[in-house]
Amino acid sequence: MNLDLPGWLPRSNTVNLLAxxxxxxxxxxxxxxxxxxxxxxxxxxxxxxxxxxxAVALATGARxxxxxxxxxLVTKGVAIPTLLRRQTARGRGALVAEPFIGVPAGxxxxxxxxxxxxSQTRALFGSGVSILASCLPVSVATTLVGLFIMVSRKRxxxxxxxxxxxxNAIFLAAVSLTYGMPLVVEMGVLLDLLVGVALLGLxxxxxxxTHGDSDTTRLSSLKG
Amino acid sequence: MPWLLPLLLxxxxxxxxxxxxxxxxxxxxxxxxxxxxxxxxxxxxxxxxSNGGAVIAAHGWxxxxxxxxxxxxxxxxxxxxxxxxxxxxxxxxxxxxxxxxRWVPGRYEALFLGLLACLLTAALANxxxxxxxxxxxxxxTSAMLVGYxxxxxxxxxxxxxxxxxxxxxxxxxLATVLLYYSAVSVFGEGGQGLQWTALREAAPRLDxxxxxxxxxxxLVGYGTKAGLAPMHxxxxxxxxxxxxxxxxxxxTGLLATSLSVLLRFHAITxxxxxxxxxxxxxxxxxGLSMVIAIPFMxxxxxxxxxxxxxxIEHTGFATLAIGLGTPLAVFGGLLHLVVQSLAKALAFLVxxxxxxxxxxxxxxxxxGLLEASPVLGVLLVGAGLGIAGLPPxxxxxxxxxxxxxxxxxxxxxxxxxxxxxLVAVFMGLVFHWTRMALGRPREGFDDRMPALSRLPMxxxxxxxxxxxxxxxxxxxxxxxxxxxxxxx
Numbered sequence: 121m122n123l124d125l126p127g128w129l130p131r132s133n134t135v136n137l138l139a140x141x142x143x144x145x146x147x148x149x150x151x152x153x154x155x156x157x158x159x160x161x162x163x164x165x166x167x168x169x170x171x172x173x174x175a176v177a178l179a180t181g182a183r184x185x186x187x188x189x190x191x192x193l194v195t196k197g198v199a200i201p202t203l204l205r206r207q208t209a210r211g212r213g214a215l216v217a218e219p220f221i222g223v224p225a226g227x228x229x230x231x232x233x234x235x236x237x238x239s240q241t242r243a244l245f246g247s248g249v250s251i252l253a254s255c256l257p258v259s260v261a262t263t264l265v266g267l268f269i270m271v272s273r274k275r276x277x278x279x280x281x282x283x284x285x286x287x288n289a290i291f292l293a294a295v296s297l298t299y300g301m302p303l304v305v306e307m308g309v310l311l312d313l314l315v316g317v318a319l320l321g322l323x324x325x326x327x328x329x330t331h332g333d334s335d336t337t338r339l340s341s342l343k344g
Numbered sequence: 345m346p347w348l349l350p351l352l353l354x355x356x357x358x359x360x361x362x363x364x365x366x367x368x369x370x371x372x373x374x375x376x377x378x379x380x381x382x383x384x385x386x387x388x389x390x391x392x393x394s395n396g397g398a399v400i401a402a403h404g405w406x407x408x409x410x411x412x413x414x415x416x417x418x419x420x421x422x423x424x425x426x427x428x429x430x431x432x433x434x435x436x437x438x439x440x441x442x443x444x445x446r447w448v449p450g451r452y453e454a455l456f457l458g459l460l461a462c463l464l465t466a467a468l469a470n471x472x473x474x475x476x477x478x479x480x481x482x483x484x485t486s487a488m489l490v491g492y493x494x495x496x497x498x499x500x501x502x503x504x505x506x507x508x509x510x511x512x513x514x515x516x517x518l519a520t521v522l523l524y525y526s527a528v529s530v531f532g533e534g535g536q537g538l539q540w541t542a543l544r545e546a547a548p549r550l551d552x553x554x555x556x557x558x559x560x561x562x563l564v565g566y567g568t569k570a571g572l573a574p575m576h577x578x579x580x581x582x583x584x585x586x587x588x589x590x591x592x593x594x595x596t597g598l599l600a601t602s603l604s605v606l607l608r609f610h611a612i613t614x615x616x617x618x619x620x621x622x623x624x625x626x627x628x629x630x631g632l633s634m635v636i637a638i639p640f641m642x643x644x645x646x647x648x649x650x651x652x653x654x655x656i657e658h659t660g661f662a663t664l665a666i667g668l669g670t671p672l673a674v675f676g677g678l679l680h681l682v683v684q685s686l687a688k689a690l691a692f693l694v695x696x697x698x699x700x701x702x703x704x705x706x707x708x709x710x711x712g713l714l715e716a717s718p719v720l721g722v723l724l725v726g727a728g729l730g731i732a733g734l735p736p737x738x739x740x741x742x743x744x745x746x747x748x749x750x751x752x753x754x755x756x757x758x759x760x761x762x763x764x765x766l767v768a769v770f771m772g773l774v775f776h777w778t779r780m781a782l783g784r785p786r787e788g789f790d791d792r793m794p795a796l797s798r799l800p801m802x803x804x805x806x807x808x809x810x811x812x813x814x815x816x817x818x819x820x821x822x823x824x825x826x827x828x829x830x831x832x
Contacts, residue, residue, distance in 0.1 A: 276503070311477075312480040
C-alpha cells in the first residue's frame with residue numbers, strides 16, 4: 121500500500137517531516153529541566169501525531185481516521201496539556217524537575233535509544249512494512265525516550281509526561297501499522313487516557329498535600 | 345439468550361444511577377441490589393453457556409464462552425460477598441476515622457460498582473480493544489479505592505499502582521495493535537480483526553511473527569495487572585492499603601480477570617504457533633512469581649501484605665499449571681483460581697474485622713484470637729487452611745489436581761519446583777497462623793463489628809470447605825469447558 125496524498129501536499133515528505141517533529145519534541149521534553157517546557161513539548165508531540173493521522177486520513181479517504189485525528193488533537197493536543205498546566209499552577213513544589221542523571225548524559229542515553237530503535241525495528245518487523253515505513257522506528261524510539269523520562273525524573277508530574285509520551289508513541293504505532301483501530305475503540309482508549317491523566321493529576325496534588333512535595337523518591341514508606 | 349449479556353453489564357450501571365438517591369440506606373440497598381442481580385444473572389449465563397455453547401450479542405461486541413461465564417460468576421459472587429461485608433465495615437471505619445466531611449456519600453459505592461462493571465466488561469467483551477479499555481477502567485476505579493483513606497501510605501500505594509499499571513497497560517495496547525496487524529492479511533482493514541471469536545477461528549492463518557510479538561507484550565502488559573513477577577511490585581502496596589472489601593475483590597476477581605485476558609492471548613498464540621512456546625513462557629513466569637513470593641511471606645510482619653504476596657504465589661501457581669498445558673493441569677489451574685479466590689476473600693474480610701478490633705494491622709500484635717473471639721478465630725483458621733492448601737478446603741484438591749497434571753506434562757521439573765515452593769510457603773503460614781490463633785489474647789481486643797458482617801465470611805468458608813469434599817457436576821462441566829477454551 122503506498123501513501124497517496126492529494127496533489128497539493130508534497131508527497132511522502134509530509135509524513136516524514138511530521139514524524140521528525142514527533143520524535144524531536146519527545147527528545148526536547150527529555151532535555152528539559154522545567155516542567156512547563158516539557159508540557160509544551162508534549163503538546164507539539166500530540167499535534168504532530170494528530171496531523172500524521174490526518175495525513176493518513178487524507179491519503180486513504182477513511183472517515184474514521186479523520187474523526188480519530190480530530191479527537192487526538194482535541195484530547196491530547198488541548199485537554200491533557202491544559203490539565204497538566206493547571207496542576208503545575210496549583211502545585212506548591214518547585215517547577216524544576218531535577219533528573220537523576222544530568223541533562224547532557226541523559227541526552228546521550230536518548231541518542232543511544234534512538235539508534236537502537238532505528239536499527240532494531242527493521243530486524244523485528246522485517247522489510248515488509250511499507251506503509252508509513254518511517255513512522256514505526258520513530259514510534260519505537262519515542263516509546264523508549266518516554267520510558268527514559270519516566271525513570272530518570274524525580275518529580276511526579278514529569279513521570280506523568282513520560283507516560284503520556286509513551287501513550288502517544290503507541291498510538292503512532294497503531295496508526296502506522298494498521299491505519300488505526302475501529303473508531304469506538306479509539307474513542308474508548310482516548311477516554312481512558314483522559315480520565316487516567318486527570319486521576320494522576322489528582323494524586324500528584326494529594327502527594328504534595330501529604331508529603332509536602334511531589335518528589336517521588338520520598339515515596340518509600342512501603343517496603344517488604 | 346443473548347440479551348443476558350447487556351443485562352449483566354447494565355445491572356451495576358443501573359445501581360450506580362440509583363446512588364443519586366441520597367442517604368446511606370439507599371446506597372447500601374443499591375449496592376446489594378446491583379451486585380446481587382449481577383450474581384444471579386451470571387449464574388443464569390453460566391447455566392446457559394455450559395448447556396448451549398457460547399453466546400454472541402450486541403452485533404459481535406460481546407460474547408460469552410465458558411471462560412467468560414466462569415470469570416463472571418467468580419467476580420460477581422466475590423463482589424456480592426465483599427459488598428455485604430463492606431456495608432457495616434465502611435460505616436464502622438468511617439466513624440473511627442472521623443472523616444465524614446471528607447467522604448462524599450455514595451462515592452465508595454459508585455467506585456465499587458464501577459469496578460464491577462469494568463471487570464464484567466473485560467470478561468464479556470468480544471473485541472480485544474474493548475477488553476483493553478475495560479482493564480484500564482479497572483485500574484482507574486480501583487486506584488481511587490486504594491487511595492480512599494488518604495493516608496500518606498495509601499496515596500503512595502495508589503500512585504505506584506497507577507503509574508506501573510498504566511505503563512503495563514500501554515504495552516498491552518501495543519500487543520492488541522500487533523495482534524490486529526497480524527490479522528490484517530486475513531480479514532482486511534475491518535473491525536473483525538480485533539474480535540476474539542474471529543481471531544480464535546483464524547488463528548492458524550495469522551502471521552506467526554507478529555502473534556508471538558503480541559503475546560510477549562501481552563505477557564508484560566496484562567501480566568503486570570495479574571501480578572506476575574517481576575512486574576508484581578505494585579501489588580503488595582495496593583492490596584495492603586485498600587479498604588478490606590476492596591482488597592478482597594482486587595486480590596481475587598481483578599487478578600483472575602486480568603489473567604483470563606492473558607490466557608486468551610495464550611489460546612490464540614498456541615493455536616497459531618503450537619502450545620509449547622507461550623505455555624512455556626507462562627510456566628516460567630508463574631514459577632518465578634511463586635519463588636519470589638516465598639521470602640517475603642516467610643518474614644512478613646503485616647497481615648495484608650502477607651495475603652498480597654500469597655495472591656502473587658497463588659496466581660503464579662495457576663499460571664504455571666495452565667502453562668504446562670495437560671488437560672488435568674489446566675483444569676486444576678482454573679479450579680485453583682476459583683477456590684483460592686474464596687480463601688483469599690475470606691482471609692481479607694476476617695483480617696478487616698480483626699484489624700479493626702485490635703487496632704493494628706501487624707501480625708505480632710495479634711495473638712490468642714481463638715480465645716479472644718472464637719468466631720473470628722475459627723474464620724481466621726479456616727482462611728489459613730485455605731491459603732496454605734490444606735484439607736478439608738478446596739485449595740488442597742485444586743493444588744493436588746494441578747500438580748498431578750503438571751507431573752504428567754513434558755516439564756515435570758516445573759511441577760516439582762512448584763511443589764517445593766508450596767511446601768516452603770506452607771511452613772511460613774503455619775508459623776504465622778499459630779502465633780495469631782494460639783497464645784494469650786492481647787488486652788484491648790474489642791470486636792465492634794455487627795454480627796451480620798460475619799454472614800458473608802461464613803458463606804465463603806462453607807463454599808471453600810464444600811469444594812474440598814465435592815465438586816458439583818455443573819461446576820465441573822463449566823470449568824472443563826473453560827479449560828477447553830484455554831487449551832486448543
